[in-house]
Amino acid sequence: MARKPFIAGNWKMNMTAASGEKLIKELAPLVADANCDVALCVPAILIPAMTQAAKGTNIAIGAENVHWAEKGAYTGEISCEQLKEYGVKYAIIGHSERRQCFGETDESVNKRALAALANCITPIVCVGETLEERESGITEKVLDRQLTDGLKDIEDVTKIVIAYEPVWAIGTGKTATDGQAQETIAYIRKKIGQLFCPGCAEKVIIQYGGSMNAANCKGLMAQPDIDGGLIGGASLKLDFATIVNFDK
Numbered sequence: 001m002a003r004k005p006f007i008a009g010n011w012k013m014n015m016t017a018a019s020g021e022k023l024i025k026e027l028a029p030l031v032a033d034a035n036c037d038v039a040l041c042v043p044a045i046l047i048p049a050m051t052q053a054a055k056g057t058n059i060a061i062g063a064e065n066v067h068w069a070e071k072g073a074y075t076g077e078i079s080c081e082q083l084k085e086y087g088v089k090y091a092i093i094g095h096s097e098r099r100q101c102f103g104e105t106d107e108s109v110n111k112r113a114l115a116a117l118a119n120c121i122t123p124i125v126c127v128g129e130t131l132e133e134r135e136s137g138i139t140e141k142v143l144d145r146q147l148t149d150g151l152k153d154i155e156d157v158t159k160i161v162i163a164y165e166p167v168w169a170i171g172t173g174k175t176a177t178d179g180q181a182q183e184t185i186a187y188i189r190k191k192i193g194q195l196f197c198p199g200c201a202e203k204v205i206i207q208y209g210g211s212m213n214a215a216n217c218k219g220l221m222a223q224p225d226i227d228g229g230l231i232g233g234a235s236l237k238l239d240f241a242t243i244v245n246f247d248k
């Protein structure tokens, strides 16, 4: 069965309830006939208002993180139960900004992913190498570690989404070439096949993320292993609709 493309936005620490609502209202008619799944992952504080704004549209609302514990003394974190109360369907996990600025590790990524799965929230697990790692020729080694440790004990890998986000391409305006993104994502798929089973790997949605925009989305999405995009900057404007409609 063909994999259904999935375009998700990552608002990061941007937007307010007012500006977010305005954008969703403007985007909704533009993406209504999309042939792909569409989501916007928004700051936790905006989840109630954005869920309301997206009601009746084909835009799902996601979170930018989720904690593994049911509840308790984890100041600043958010639980699956809290997300589920608003019908949140997706949670980004292990974004490179969380890894670099907030000490996220493969182990914590794994705990968050397992908790999300146990609560029917689809984890969008981010992996990717830094520029230094790419230039030292260890991209595959880094991805092996992130996938082996980050996806440990996952029973059904087809229930997760992977976002391959080369760190050097995030927010820099420097996109991986179509060929670079395809080659690395094909490698990720092969590795998932080894860790789980080849048939499962063929079903896993793998997005590309890193300065994907209205101008470069068609070329990236034309690659056989690229099933979608995780979009930062361009998800804050109507360009997001152009990306969602990449096939039109």
Ligand code: PEP
Pocket (backbone or CB within 6 Å): 010, 165, 169, 170, 171, 172, 173, 209, 210, 211, 212, 230, 231, 232, 233, 234
């Ligand atoms: C991201 O934050 O996941 C991302 C890909 O950002 P940008 O599109 O701005 O590079």
